[in-house]
Amino acid sequence: MNPTDVEQFLYHEARLLDTQQLEAWLELFTDDATYWVPLERNQKDPLETSSIIHDDRTLLELRVKQARHPRAHAHPV
């Protein structure tokens, strides 16, 4: 994989999110994926310090399901 491929992949991922193709976005992740948005700068650990998001593949899937729920108020689609 060369740098252009990586760049194109990131554009692809962002486009899926921007266009609300959440299920297709989810498919980008392998079963052992961790989606981690740390809370603190230089945060080393997701278990002893809180995170904005710290999801495994199962939680990511549930997040997408939540966004699709008709009463997900914070996720207007």
Place this chain on the structure above:
Amino acid sequence: MAASEQLAMLVQTDRVHRSVYTDPAIFELEMDQVFGRAWLVLGHESQARHPGDYFTTRMGREPVVVVRKDDGEIGVLVNRCAHRGATVCAEGRGNAERFVCPYHGWSYDRTGALQAVPFAGGYEKGKLPAGLKVVPRVSVYRGFIFASLSSQGEDLEAFLGPARASFDDFVDRAPGGELEVAGGVFKHAYDGNWKLMLENHLDGAHPAWVHASSVAVARGAPEPGKPGEEHYYDIAVRQMRQNGAPDSVWDAIGMWTTPHGHGYMGDYHDDSRLVAGLGNPAFEEYRRRLAAGVGEKEADRILRVTLWNTIIYPNCSFMSQFRQLRIIHPVAVDRSVVCTYSFRMKHAPAQMFRDTVAFANVVNGAGSWVLTDDLEVYERIQRGLSSGAVDWVYLGRGHGRDVDEAHGVRRGATGTSEVFIRAQFEAWLRYMSKP
């Protein structure tokens, strides 16, 4: 008509006028009359243990520095240089010998006294200010730091009244009574009035609606692992499921208020891990350590206390069982900032704090599955209340059926009563009308 009579017209027994959420003039008055007088929760002693340890926060809109002084006491200084007004301490925390203004280098010691002034010869003799403005009253209850911008008023214990029991529950649960703020601070803002948060945290009728989406997905989540083999997020999934408890559970939980507008609700969990940790090895070890300190009987009593959210009016809400504490900072009539803190029980097994972290992420964090729906609703309330077509906000759930108990405590007829909001507005009116 006197201003106090006008205010009294806005707050009636089962309704309030929308302007208490939308009128900038009322907000200004609140900052003076409510946030300028009440005891406010600022934080916890673990955030400033040693001389010079400090952290910044706000009291209403006043930027302040909370600092451990050399005599061991906690001081609270208004974070505003006596010279030209810059904040002398950048936002955050640390340890400082002196607070040095970034503008002209005026420096202040840990008590706020002016220490040194560059170009001192340029000022008239005897005209230099003594130092930073010192917040006149500071008090600590079981490790929690409070302060009041008013030099007069009742002491902290009288202010807290029966709500002290919620802090007792928070601290008693920790083996050795030792708690510390840990795991990072979540900070979020919403475009809505500060009161909206306090009117939500004891509201047992909202989860079924506001949190419907997280309840639904949590019900579809994998079953929690066997004891000792849980997923790290099981505790959060259980909490989200519990938000979908039937109406009968919410009605039965109990809801109490105090004359100062504080309130607390009984626990609505029937979940073994959340309440008693049955069969969970970390919880069993925790219980053993707790009992080693206070004895089996007392440990049993402590763990049987069933409190969920507590509100300390006007700036704090906390969950003693999950060691989460939120402080609300009013910014404008339609803008609020909330800081959320997690606490570690120093002498409990490490897993207990990992549960706290996982719980915070999912339930109270900025990327939370639960909080985000609350914030959306606060903002919708603020937008709706900006309409001039309708004047009144109706607070009638349980009205006329409140039950007076001892020590000024009032209980809602059911756990879903809006008694706690009515109590908040009674306190609000007293603060606002006081000369």
